[in-house]
Amino acid sequence: MFQAALWGGAASVSLLIGAFMGIFLHIPKRIVAYIMALGTGLIIGSATFDLLSEAEGNANLMYLISMFLAGALIFTLFELYISKKGGSERKRSRQNPQNHSGLAIYVGTIMDAIPESIIIGVSFIESQSMQWVFILAIFISNLPESLSSSIGLKLDQYSTRKILSLWGSVVILSSLSSLLGYVFLQNAPESTSYLIGAFGAGGLLAMVSSTMMPEAFEEGGPIVGFLSSLGIILSFIFTHLS
Numbered sequence: 519m520f521q522a523a524l525w526g527g528a529a530s531v532s533l534l535i536g537a538f539m540g541i542f543l544h545i546p547k548r549i550v551a552y553i554m555a556l557g558t559g560l561i562i563g564s565a566t567f568d569l570l571s572e573a574e575g576n577a578n579l580m581y582l583i584s585m586f587l588a589g590a591l592i593f594t595l596f597e598l599y600i601s602k603k604g605g606s607e608r609k610r611s612r613q614n615p616q617n618h619s620g621l622a623i624y625v626g627t628i629m630d631a632i633p634e635s636i637i638i639g640v641s642f643i644e645s646q647s648m649q650w651v652f653i654l655a656i657f658i659s660n661l662p663e664s665l666s667s668s669i670g671l672k673l674d675q676y677s678t679r680k681i682l683s684l685w686g687s688v689v690i691l692s693s694l695s696s697l698l699g700y701v702f703l704q705n706a707p708e709s710t711s712y713l714i715g716a717f718g719a720g721g722l723l724a725m726v727s728s729t730m731m732p733e734a735f736e737e738g739g740p741i742v743g744f745l746s747s748l749g750i751i752l753s754f755i756f757t758h759l760s
Contacts, residue, residue, distance in 0.1 A: 526696020559749020589720025639699030
């Protein structure tokens with residue numbers, strides 16, 4: 519049980535690492551974009567090879583499809599709401615528009631982190647296989663997310679202490695979400711866990727498509743396509759080695 523909380527927090531601790539890098543180091547945007555592209559590929563591969571492939575044959579196909587699309591739809595609806603409140607630029611390293619909301623940036627990040635953490639918690643249930651590739655993908659993808667967002671928040675006159683407090687609270691919430699995912703689903707039917715994984719996969723793919731991919735290409739250029747593909751094939755290799 520506590521392993522679930524530990525790894526849920528560990529996957530998100532890169533948010534704090536990225537925040538420190540964004541505040542105290544001057545990292546070229548192109549490098550941030552390259553890391554983001556690799557993380558995007560890892561998430562796509564992990565969602566496909568780990569979450570969906572693991573579910574094949576263990577849950578009703580129509581339920582899997584429905585949960586996958588529901589995850590993508592709900593994320594999209596939340597993204598529309600957050601965007602209207604000023605959080606659409608939460609993964610951007612430039613200064614945010616004057617009508618942006620720091621709270622919207624914070625809520626948007628939590629919206630990304632909680633489903634990921636619940637999936638990590640579920641993977642520690644005995645009947646499931648540990649999603650090491652998924653944890654690695656989340657860890658890597660969190661780095662450029664908090665790095666670029668922290669640069670933007672710094673430009674918006676947020677104090678270093680406040681920025682680090684925001685990211686630290688996300689790490690704590692991620693750990694708790696992973697723990698709760700384990701506690702509440704450990705006695706659920708095996709198919710339920712796989713359906714939740716499909717739901718999370720839909721949300722994750724919608725997230726990288728609408729937030730990470732656009733900036734990676736905008737800042738990194740065409741080479742990010744290769745780096746994303748590299749992330750996908752690495753995910754495929756790691757999945758088959760584990």
